[in-house]
Amino acid sequence: MTSELFTVYGSGSGTGAMDLQSDIFHGTVNSIRIPKGMKLKVWARRAIADGAGTIEIQFTHDVTAGTPTWVTISKVVFTAAGEQDLTLYKRPIKVMGYSGKEAVRAYVSSGSGSYSIELDVEITDGD
Amino acid sequence: MNLLDKYGLVREGGLLTMYLPATSRAFVFRVKARANKGGEVLNYGPLPTATSDTLSTYDGGSVNPSVDGTLPARAYTESIKFSYENTSLYDTSDIWHVPEDYRDRLFHVITHVTPEFLRVGVEVPSGVTQTYFQRTKMAIGVTGDWGFSRGKFEMLHIPKLGVGYRFGNDTNLEVYTHVTFHYAEYIVEVPTDPQAIFDVLTGGIPSHWVAMPVTFYDATIKSALISTYGFEGFPVMPKWSKDQAIEVYNALVSAIPMEVRG
Numbered sequence: 206m207t208s209e210l211f212t213v214y215g216s217g218s219g220t221g222a223m224d225l226q227s228d229i230f231h232g233t234v235n236s237i238r239i240p241k242g243m244k245l246k247v248w249a250r251r252a253i254a255d256g257a258g259t260i261e262i263q264f265t266h267d268v269t270a271g272t273p274t275w276v277t278i279s280k281v282v283f284t285a286a287g288e289q290d291l292t293l294y295k296r297p298i299k300v301m302g303y304s305g306k307e308a309v310r311a312y313v314s315s316g317s318g319s320y321s322i323e324l325d326v327e328i329t330d331g332d
Numbered sequence: 333m334n335l336l337d338k339y340g341l342v343r344e345g346g347l348l349t350m351y352l353p354a355t356s357r358a359f360v361f362r363v364k365a366r367a368n369k370g371g372e373v374l375n376y377g378p379l380p381t382a383t384s385d386t387l388s389t390y391d392g393g394s395v396n397p398s399v400d401g402t403l404p405a406r407a408y409t410e411s412i413k414f415s416y417e418n419t420s421l422y423d424t425s426d427i428w429h430v431p432e433d434y435r436d437r438l439f440h441v442i443t444h445v446t447p448e449f450l451r452v453g454v455e456v457p458s459g460v461t462q463t464y465f466q467r468t469k470m471a472i473g474v475t476g477d478w479g480f481s482r483g484k485f486e487m488l489h490i491p492k493l494g495v496g497y498r499f500g501n502d503t504n505l506e507v508y509t510h511v512t513f514h515y516a517e518y519i520v521e522v523p524t525d526p527q528a529i530f531d532v533l534t535g536g537i538p539s540h541w542v543a544m545p546v547t548f549y550d551a552t553i554k555s556a557l558i559s560t561y562g563f564e565g566f567p568v569m570p571k572w573s574k575d576q577a578i579e580v581y582n583a584l585v586s587a588i589p590m591e592v593r594g
Binding site for chain 2: 208
């Protein structure tokens with residue numbers, strides 16, 4: 206079985222896809238594309254806000270489309286500054302790489318402050 | 333006792349069969365000793381990519397690594413050899429490359445690359461594709477949709493035959509890479525007892541089989557086999573052809589050089 210577990214980190218404010226960075230890749234990306242036949246699993250989500258707003262984990266079936274359609278599969282709502290979220294998934298969020306064009310991103314919306322998120326992500330061909 | 337150790341390498345005294353699909357022939361080796369016992373892990377470091385390299389991408393363009401050692405998003409390498417800057421080596425551009433007079437040595441190499449989702453494949457010899465679909469109708473492999481491994485590749489490196497590795501990254505991440513080799517430098521002999529050879533090749537005697545990624549029998553491969561071992565391998569024959577097999581093997585063993593005769 207092939208498996209790579211890594212942590213991505215992003216921070217941002219306002220509305221939009223968060224720029225993510227990690228020790229395993231150079232620079233930043235605003236989504237993670239899933240190789241065909243593999244799966245992306247989100248095992249843990251850690252987030253903090255300094256104002257009301259939401260952070261969503263979203264996927265698309267075609268990140269190469271001119272305007273990809275993003276679907277929310279996980280959402281954390283903050284109502285006040287200083288709120289934190291720590292979610293450890295017993296069974297992870299799983300997104301399949303059906304065509305190799307699927308991708309996952311973290312999206313901030315309705316933000317009145319700044320937000321930080323860490324995701325423990327695995328790309329694997331295992332169940 | 334298991335033939336293999338925790339790294340997937342053959343224990344001393346064990347048998348290793350190198351099978352060549354292109355010819356349906358095989359070599360049987362007995363591992364007399366392991367020259368690097370206890371030192372099987374070689375943390376090589378990043379892939380030897382450089383910012384000056386121009387790599388093709390799965391989307392039809394090309395890209396340069398932003399920093400040395402990364403594999404850019406959607407990019408794949410050409411044939412890579414693993415160099416090491418020590419002038420004592422036979423070939424500093426390829427640590428697994430030795431001449432035919434090293435015939436008593438055989439490198440069994442299990443390459444691990446991180447991130448594990450990277451595609452891995454080999455070219456034997458370097459620059460020659462060995463992965464095809466529908467005979468040779470369509471080349472596949474790291475650059476295609478299938479015909480590759482991810483994260484790991486098992487290979488036998490015989491003397492005089494340079495092998496190239498290719499890596500591919502079908503994510504959108506420019507990844508930092510690391511290569512770890514689990515390897516054994518076997519000191520080997522080739523059994524000369526036709527009955528024992530037959531028993532190994534028909535499964536009667538346990539042996540670790542490595543099917544070499546050789547589906548196209550390039551002249552370089554043939555030349556390396558003959559100059560190293562004196563022949564092209566034992567034909568793999570069915571159990572019901574025992575008498576014929578013994579006769580064929582008996583004729584072939586006379587070509588095996590003295591240094592590796594078992």
